[in-house]
Amino acid sequence: GENVEQHPSTLSVQEGDSAVIKCTYSDSASNYFPWYKQELGKRPQLIIDIRSNVGEKKDQRIAVTLNKTAKHFSLHITETQPEDSAVYFCAALGGGGNKLTFGTGTQLKVEL
Amino acid sequence: NAGVMQNPRHLVRRRGQEARLRCSPMKGHSHVYWYRQLPEEGLKFMVYLQKENIIDESGMPKERFSAEFPKEGPSILRIQQVVRGDSAAYFCASLQQGEQYFGPGTRLTVT
Numbered sequence: 776g777e778n779v780e781q782h783p784s785t786l787s788v789q790e791g792d793s794a795v796i797k798c799t800y801s802d803s804a805s806n807y808f809p810w811y812k813q814e815l816g817k818r819p820q821l822i823i824d825i826r827s828n829v830g831e832k833k834d835q836r837i838a839v840t841l842n843k844t845a846k847h848f849s850l851h852i853t854e855t856q857p858e859d860s861a862v863y864f865c866a867a868l869g870g871g872g873n874k875l876t877f878g879t880g881t882q883l884k885v886e887l
Numbered sequence: 888n889a890g891v892m893q894n895p896r897h898l899v900r901r902r903g904q905e906a907r908l909r910c911s912p913m914k915g916h917s918h919v920y921w922y923r924q925l926p927e928e929g930l931k932f933m934v935y936l937q938k939e940n941i942i943d944e945s946g947m948p949k950e951r952f953s954a955e956f957p958k959e960g961p962s963i964l965r966i967q968q969v970v971r972g973d974s975a976a977y978f979c980a981s982l983q984q985g986e987q988y989f990g991p992g993t994r995l996t997v998t
């Protein structure tokens with residue numbers, strides 16, 4: 776089955792700096808890669824996703840890149856703000872298309 | 888997404904009791920996923936259901952756990968004879984154009 780690894784597990788940045796979170800996946804047939812943000816005590820919220828037919832997608836301060844050859848994808852947050860502080864999860868939808876496999880999460884802390 | 892409903896939001900059970908968690912997907916959706924999130928851990932897939940059909944239950948523990956999604960009514964995740972290790976947040980998710988949206992979760996506490 777699919778295996779998703781996520782790094783780093785914790786990330787601390789100064790307000791205004793950029794943050795990068797990286798994930799690798801094992802199933803070369805995976806074709807959909809969403810990112811979720813989860814604030815303490817709340818549900819995971821879909822913030823951006825990318826499909827295997829594109830290499831990069833951007834939405835305001837958030838961007839995701841995908842390297843299919845290397846089987847890794849990354850989340851980039853620019854001009855970080857305190858409200859960006861949360862746990863971020865990457866995920867991959869396997870070739871079977873049935874379920875998402877999640878990474879272990881990154882605790883992002885944006886310090887003033 | 889506000890369209891995925893779960894209840895109860897909080898559930899307290901004593902060891903040995905049964906827990907029933909309910910999930911109603913977004914209107915018009917017939918696919919439901921259940922995930923478990925232990926404290927300070929990631930999301931673990933449990934089961935994927937369509938109406939009246941279990942598609943993938945590879946993440947479900949072999950004993951005490953069961954799930955259903957009847958033709959009418961919500962999907963139900965049932966945990967029999969709960970133990971303290973079952974304490975977790977249980978999220979369901981609904982699928983829309985390939986994108987999964989999560990419900991608010993049920994936080995189960997076993998005392």
